Amino acid sequence: MKSSVINKASVRKLDAELFTPFTISSGSHSSMTNALFTLQSAGGEKGWGEAAIATHITGETRAATMRNLERAGEALLGLDAADYLGAMCLLEKRLDGNRAALAGAEMALLDLASRLQGVSLWRFFGGRQARLKTDITVVIGSADAALDFTRKMRARGFRIFKVKTGSDMDEDFRRLEAVRKAAPGCPVYLDANCAYTAAQAEGFLKGLARRGIVPEVVEQPVRKGDDDGLAWLSRRLPMPVCADESAYSLDDVFRLLRKKAVGALNIKLTKLGFLRAREVWTLARAKGLKLMMGEMVESELASAAAAAFAGGLGGFDFIDLDTPFFIKDSGLRGASFLSRNGVYSLDRVKAGIGVSPAGGR
Ligand SMILES: [Mg+2]
Incomplete structure (x- = not known):
């Protein structure tokens, strides 16, 4: 054999x-x-x-x-x-x-x-960009918790904050103001995970602009399936509107592109698998869309695989591969190429993804 x-x-x-x-x-x-x-x-x-x-x-x-x-x-x-x-x-x-x-x-x-x-898997995919720095997610919770978390993560060296919204608008405003207070001048991404109607999303963004906060990208403001809402927002908002839940298949992406519904796409291996993720990358690049590499709650293993995909192919504008920083101990080893401040140094991986279970089992 x-x-x-x-x-x-x-x-x-x-x-x-x-x-x-x-x-x-x-x-x-x-x-x-x-x-x-x-x-x-x-x-x-x-x-x-x-x-x-x-x-x-x-x-x-x-x-x-x-x-x-x-x-x-x-x-x-x-x-x-x-x-x-x-x-x-x-x-x-x-x-x-x-x-x-x-x-x-x-x-x-x-x-x-x-x-x-x-x-390395990074080289396998093309080896284009050796260093990727991830954002860090500020989850839904109190403004005080967001302030503490953002301060701590900024002190650790994180510089981009992805803020989850869509629970309660006033609470979301307070949380975003807390993030700005703890990390002045740092870029903010917004992710509503389907929470708004298109009009509500525009209202929320206007409210933020009145507070001097302009996110660099707005992810999945409306429910999956509301392509018209995404397109309407894309025409009216100054920053790219990014599809995540709405981009669950190659068909979805093909349709969104034909409708000119979004300015950015969040590619997740967990939504698409590797082959289709690569096809989405190809289509998005051909159409000049911005790209985010994202993930679900994933350990160093899947996060490093996603980083290898994104860094190998290159051309990603937003890196959202931060869930290893939420995990206490996955029992996996080898991810020393991922620094405490969220930098994946992919040229330090010798073979494969570079992460394996303790004891190799
Ligand atoms: Mg998302």
Whole structure:
């Protein structure tokens, strides 16, 4: 048997406590409850992938994701990791209805393939931008909590603050004012996670402008499906309107671009898988859209994979890969290329994604 043939696959839970609940307008994570997928080649090389479960956003559950990963593992046995593209096409079909599982399975496959080649996943995707600095998210909560958090993170070296909004407008104004007070002059991104109507979103942005706060990008102000609302806002707002929940598939992106509904797209591997994420990148670049690389609540493993994708391909305007900073201990090791102030130094990764479970299991 060739040493690159896949001969083992396994799935286990990947759990971690969070320093603070990750609360957005559509729900909250009180802990990380993901799944770890491992592939092994006949020569003993391993690759790891993470499936990030965000039930309140995608409807996907961990139980179903783990079952689907087990089945995907069985389907991959006997395939040659050298034909990773053929294997990815197979996974795209089998796991289309469970994108977290799709992203996790493709991640393990690409980690294995790039480790077998002795190159980093960043280099595998093109090696264009070696350093990426992530923003840090200010979750929904009190203005006092936002003030403390922003002060602490600014002191640590974070310089871009992505503020979640959409719970209560007055509370959101107070939280954004707190962020500005704690980090004057620092860029702010806004993410409402579908909370507003288009008119409410415009009203909220006007209210912020009266307070002297102008976000650099406004992410998913309206509900998924409201393309007209996105287009209306794109015509009226000075900053790019970014689709996240509305851009869940290649079809979605194709439609949004044809309608000129957005000025930016948030690419998440967990929404699209790697193949379609790359196609979205291609389409968006061709049309001159701005790009954000984002994630769900993901450990260093999936975050580093997303960073390798974004830094490898290049051309990303907004990097939102900060959830490792919310996690206490995932049990994963190797992410020393991610600094305490949110910089991914991707040229320091020797092979694959560069993150693996403690003890290699
Ligand atoms: Mg978002």
